[in-house]
Amino acid sequence: MIVPVALVAAAAAAVANAQAACKPDLLVDDFAAARTVTLPEGGGARPANLLNGDYGAQGATFAVNPAGKEVVITAGTADVGQPEPQANPGTAPTFNYWFGKFDIGACFDLTGYTAIAFDLVAPAGSNMNFTLTQRSADCKTRLVDSVYKPLSSYLKTDGSKKAVSLPIADYAKNLKGGAFDFKHLKDWTIVNMTPSGAVFRLSNLRLVGNCAGNQTATTTTTAASKSTATASASATVPSVIATQKPATGSAQSAGASIGAALVAVLAAMSF
Ligand SMILES: *[C@@H]1O[C@H](CO)[C@@H](O)[C@H](O)[C@H]1NC(C)=O
Numbered sequence: 001m002i003v004p005v006a007l008v009a010a011a012a013a014a015v016a017n018a019q020a021a022c023k024p025d026l027l028v029d030d031f032a033a034a035r036t037v038t039l040p041e042g043g044g045a046r047p048a049n050l051l052n053g054d055y056g057a058q059g060a061t062f063a064v065n066p067a068g069k070e071v072v073i074t075a076g077t078a079d080v081g082q083p084e085p086q087a088n089p090g091t092a093p094t095f096n097y098w099f100g101k102f103d104i105g106a107c108f109d110l111t112g113y114t115a116i117a118f119d120l121v122a123p124a125g126s127n128m129n130f131t132l133t134q135r136s137a138d139c140k141t142r143l144v145d146s147v148y149k150p151l152s153s154y155l156k157t158d159g160s161k162k163a164v165s166l167p168i169a170d171y172a173k174n175l176k177g178g179a180f181d182f183k184h185l186k187d188w189t190i191v192n193m194t195p196s197g198a199v200f201r202l203s204n205l206r207l208v209g210n211c212a213g214n215q216t217a218t219t220t221t222t223a224a225s226k227s228t229a230t231a232s233a234s235a236t237v238p239s240v241i242a243t244q245k246p247a248t249g250s251a252q253s254a255g256a257s258i259g260a261a262l263v264a265v266l267a268a269m270s271f
Pocket residue numbers: 090091092127128129148149150151191192
């Protein structure tokens with residue numbers, strides 16, 4: 001009797017390990033609500049997703065459109081330089097960017113995920129670069145970005161809605177040729193959307209996991225985030241406009257306050 005029980009226990013443990021070892025798909029944002037989060041370091045309410053990762057931009061404006069279940073990003077014209085040049089050596093000057101994080105601490109473990117997937121409406125001829133930004137192992141310092149990959153290497157933009165899947169493996173090297181440390185991701189960033197004035201509609205943002213089959217994980221933060229967003233949107237708008245400043249340690253935030261304020265206003269209007 002002991003042997004079969006032990007075998008069953010061993011088999012159960014193996015199954016549990018296998019399940020623990022794989023990552024199911026993770027919905028980052030359905031854009032069904034204009035959510036906000038207040039980061040531990042302060043800085044007021046910021047637009048955020050189901051994982052409580054915040055969004056930000058410079059040289060571009062954006063607003064979540066719950067009716068269309070999308071975030072609408074408009075490419076701006078300003079040359080914002082290279083806010084942290086040590087993080088992106090050898091890249092072209094940055095004139096706009098938009099980023100999304102996958103956790104509140106900006107130190108997300110991306111290991112086990114195989115792709116960043118979303119739907120995108122992009123005008124014909126438009127383009128943009130994608131990169132992953134790097135945290136140090138202690139989650140405190142920004143290190144060198146992953147290589148940049150243009151949207152045009154994945155698909156041809158034509159104004160229609162297209163499913164985009166960015167294989168994580170495409171970003172395995174950093175800009176200096178070293179290995180990207182996927183265990184400590186700062187954020188996912190879109191750089192240099194062109195042409196200026198182009199409007200992009202991004203929806204159904206998710207991380208594709210490595211479990212067999214397609215298991216979509218449900219997040220437990222959805223209800224709380226929604227009610228927080230609803231409760232705080234109108235109340236915090238004035239203070240956001242007055243006091244919003246780049247989050248401490250945020251890589252790319254120098255001019256984000258204006259964008260964030262715009263977003264907050266738009267978010268409030270949408271309620
Ligand atoms: C993407 O970034 C690289 C490095 O900065 C640059 O050489 C390339 O022109 C960029 N492509 C687009 C479409 O912005």
